[in-house]
Amino acid sequence: MPHANAPLTELGRLRLARCVVDDGWPLRQAADRFQVSVTTAKRWADRYREHGPRGMTDRSSRPHHSPHRLPDQVEQRVLQVRLERRWGPARIAFLLGLNPSTVHQVLVRGGVARLRHIDRATGEPVRRYEHPAPGDLVHVDIKKLGNIPDGGGHKIHGRTAGGHNSSAHRDPNRPRKISGRANLGYGYLHNAVDDHSRLAYTEILPDETKQTAAAFWQRARNFFHTSGITVTRVLTDNGSCYRSRLWRDTLTAAGITHKRTRPYRPQTNGKVERFNRTLLDEWAYARPYHTETERREALPQWLHIYNHHRGHTALKGLPPASRVPNLSGQYN
Template sequence: MGAAKHPRRPKRSLVVHGNAPLTEKGRLRLARCIVDDGWPIARAAERFQVSRPTATRWAQRYREAGPAGMADRSSRPARSPRRTPQPVVRKIVHLRWKQRLGPVAIAGRVGVAPWTVHGVLTSCGINRLWHVDRVTGEPVRRYEMTRPGELVHVDVKKLGNIPDGGGWRAHGPEQGGRNRQAHRDPTRPRKVHGRPNLGYCYVHSAVDAYSRLAYSEPLDDETAATALAFWARARAFFASHGITVERVLTDNGAAYISHAWRDEHTALGIKHSRTRPRRPQTNGKVERLNRTLMEEWAYRRLFTSERARRAALSGWLHHYNHHRPHTALGNLPPISRCINVTEQYT
């Protein structure tokens, strides 16, 4: 197995600690007093407020290497008999990069202790995976737009509808199952035998990449006509906040590869880009919004009907845009980056 590549830590300049009595220049003055001027060790040590062994050491280094000998030296021992062998280190690094394994899983494969694996990962600078793409192992390339509207991310999140009276999350499997059966639409065929087909809620979302201002709607499908109608309302929402959309980024959903979507954006003069297949990370800002929607809106409360859940979305979006701190914006809400904050232009 060849040596695996991993990021190297940048070389850091050694900094003298706060209690050190001598800097490199101070050591040089001490050594010159002893070697060049003939001062006794005791006198030089007293003058520079150091011990006699310290004065002797710097004088000896000055005799051997001159001014260059005054620099700090590594404290690493010349020999480390118990150091992890390099073949094992290479295997640990390979498993980390290629299979995204943690210390315990790697330890079981290479036959060393988990804390040994953790030490190797730390020394190689790969003990954290937040900065690495989970699929390719390459460093994550994060980008920041320079103005509102330069790029807007668009996506759809699919959720199962909640039956009237509440589903299994609110009442458990038994009562939730009865509610689902009672709420079943006879005109909607069952896709799985014995399970009522209640349909889905398709949450269409658009996020401005610069301000993180978000607009979402819960709709009944994800067809091209529905997506275009949502996109028209989303553009009007952004325009009311002083944002003119220049470019939109979507995945390769059927609505976004349709001729209707293409023709609409050609007429509007908006550039449309699509992500690579099976690469949702490229559309990461709206994917992250989808995750936040699930955690803080869709599953935060035990809704007793689909109507109640959909009605709660607009209030949550106002909180998200106007009050919820965003870490990428220095813990400020998205509205803080908008031009028309007070809506005085509408």
């Protein structure tokens, strides 16, 4: 197919060629008539003589010979390593002594799926799915998040500000660090995301016990209910709180079916895992906060923007609220 700026379509090329070959027009006259160069007019006339109307189509710009292309056996080795180890181009290149860009070209030519599109455990393509209606499945998960010290963390002061972390400068009354971080405690983000609409509900809670998880779900279910969504199934990982009798009884009492992901397969719960990443990137670490309270106070506004205004790529640029007609406050 001709490119957007081509002066001639295939039909125009054929008409030009017939004027020269069949009707005997001089090349310059035909070139002037069709507003192209004499060289172009000659090319299409010659192709018409040799191939007829079939010669009016564009040919591939790929060279007939590629003397610098890797030998077939090396390309097969690249594909074999990818299949067996599921490594990216950089690691394969390091193993085989090649350039990463060369390895990438081999993988593209081989039609190999990107790593993010396959299951690392099996190598099989990840099956994308979306339930047909809101409430058919809600993904639930917990994300552990370190608290911010008063005055701000390293995003404001830097990781080694003042040298106070070294043993020579440590205040004996200052809390000792645990695993490189001051013992400031953690918050636990309990998240629920509707599979069809991506509508999300989030709370920051002090722990991930079964009592806390069950109470969170009661409030999350009420949020979905007031939005016009009746939840019929819930998907979680295999965390202890989700394997408890309390969690089971809480869902059963509401007529909700509980499903759990396969062990060591977090991608099964991929929609809430992706929401976790968005939550961290666009709220938790989006700007320097001076206190944990300041960050937590910013969460409701961010969540409102996410549900009502932020375009979602899986929803063709529309926000989750666009798939929940009964959701109040959609345009606030």
